[in-house]
Structures are given as structure tokens and as C-alpha cells.
Amino acid sequence: MVAISRSSALAARRGASAAPPTLRLDSRGPAVVTLQKKLKAAGFDPGAADGAFGQKTLAAVKAFQKAHGLTADGVVGPKTWNKLNVKKQGPTPPAPGGGRSVTGYVKGKAQQITLSSIPNGKEMRSDAAAAFNRMHATASSAGINLHVNSGFRSMEEQRALYQKHLNGTGNLAARPGYSNHQGGIAVDVTVGATSSATYKWMENNAKRFGFIRTVPSEPWHWEFRP
Ligand SMILES: [Zn+2]
Numbered sequence: 001m002v003a004i005s006r007s008s009a010l011a012a013r014r015g016a017s018a019a020p021p022t023l024r025l026d027s028r029g030p031a032v033v034t035l036q037k038k039l040k041a042a043g044f045d046p047g048a049a050d051g052a053f054g055q056k057t058l059a060a061v062k063a064f065q066k067a068h069g070l071t072a073d074g075v076v077g078p079k080t081w082n083k084l085n086v087k088k089q090g091p092t093p094p095a096p097g098g099g100r101s102v103t104g105y106v107k108g109k110a111q112q113i114t115l116s117s118i119p120n121g122k123e124m125r126s127d128a129a130a131a132f133n134r135m136h137a138t139a140s141s142a143g144i145n146l147h148v149n150s151g152f153r154s155m156e157e158q159r160a161l162y163q164k165h166l167n168g169t170g171n172l173a174a175r176p177g178y179s180n181h182q183g184g185i186a187v188d189v190t191v192g193a194t195s196s197a198t199y200k201w202m203e204n205n206a207k208r209f210g211f212i213r214t215v216p217s218e219p220w221h222w223e224f225r226p
Contacts, residue, residue, distance in 0.1 A: 020034070025055075044061075044064045047060075066140075067120075122151030123184070148188070150181060152184040
């Protein structure tokens with residue numbers, strides 16, 4: 001390896017105590033290891049923490065940026081570093097496996113679950129979120145955008161949806177306490193018609209990330225059942 005990336009060279013000139021350097025595809029060095037560890041902790045798999053910013057790290061960075069409302073350009077500048085750090089020092093103490101702890105409902109029973117971010121400002125139970133984010137990044141690199149319309153729902157949110165359903169102004173909704181969205185394992189994705197490229201991609205790939213369809217009338221509703 002002869003080439004030293006420009007950002008690493010700049011970082012070296014600024015000295016070790018400076019703010020984290022801007023990183024991009026082909027960056028190398030200890031700051032990349034830090035980035036990879038933080039991505040992994042946030043549920044975005046960059047591959048091995050080997051200090052080499054390759055395609056897997058790029059996909060993880062883009063998915064992380066998308067999930068946090070940043071421009072998904074794959075360049076790790078101050079804003080992305082900030083989100084990576086903020087996540088770690090958020091107001092809610094991190095539960096085991098990262099994420100925030102909330103009351104979820106499974107088959108009518110309250111239970112404590114841990115949530116992590118997925119794209120479009122939504123959340124899922126942390127294990128489901130990690131799998132969804134991997135799937136999202138893989139879909140992205142195949143040119144498929146999995147837009148999330150609904151992830152975890154609080155009791156209030158499910159009550160509101162159920163009321164709309166009863167009023168005849170909303171989609172089918174499970175009665176409060178009984179939606180798998182309240183357990184953090186269900187996600188609604190914009191898939192279009194079952195003939196669309198997005199739906200076909202899900203049909204061919206979702207299973208290997210642990211996601212299956214469970215509601216025959218709802219092609220957008222997927223559940224994490226690995
Ligand atoms: Zn749903």
C-alpha cells in the first residue's frame with residue numbers, strides 16, 4: 001500500500017487531539033476503526049473493524065446517514081460524527097445491545113423492549129432494527145429504496161390507528177396491545193404493487209434477513225421472524 005489518503009494525511013498534520021477527520025471511501029487508519037466500531041454499535045454492519053473504508057463501510061455509513069436524516073453521501077464529516085457520538089450519549093441510558101428501553105406489547109402483555117433506529121425516523125426492537133438496517137443497505141446498493149412508513153408503535157399510536165380503522169378511515173389495524181408493531185418486530189415498507197421492483201426485491205431477499213410477510217392483504221407489512 002503506497003497511497004496515503006488525503007484525509008489521513010490532513011489528520012496526521014492536525015495531530016491526534018484534533019476533531020475526527022472527514023472520512024470517505026478508501027480512507028484508512030485508526031479513525032476508520034473508530035468509525036467502524038461506532039457504526040457496529042449503532043446497528044449498522046460495516047464489516048470487520050480493519051481500518052479500511054471499503055464498500056461495506058460505505059453502505060453502512062449511507063444507511064446510518066439515511067436513518068438519521070442526513071444526506072446519504074457516504075462522506076463522514078462533522079455532522080455524521082456528531083450523530084455517531086450523540087447516539088452513544090443520548091438522554092436514555094443505553095440498554096443491553098444499544099438503543100432505548102420502552103414498554104412494548106406482545107399478545108396483550110406489556111413487556112420491556114429495547115428499540116434502535118431504522119430509516120425515516122422510525123424504530124424497531126434492536127435485533128429487528130439491526131437486521132432491517134442490513135437489509136436496507138443491501139437493497140440500497142441494488143438501487144432499491146425501502147421507505148419505512150411504520151415501525152414500533154406506542155400504545156397511544158396503536159389506539160389512534162385502531163380508532164381510525166373502526167371509523168372506516170384507516171387501514172386494518174389490530175386492537176391495541178395486539179399489533180406486532182407494538183412488539184417492535186413489524187415494519188411497514190412502501191413496496192407498491194406486488195409486480196413492482198421493490199416488492200420483487202423483498203420477495204426474493206427479505207427472508208435471508210429474517211423478514212417474512214404475515215398479513216395476506218398487506219404486502220407492505222413485514223415481520224422479523226428469523
Ligand atoms: Zn403493519
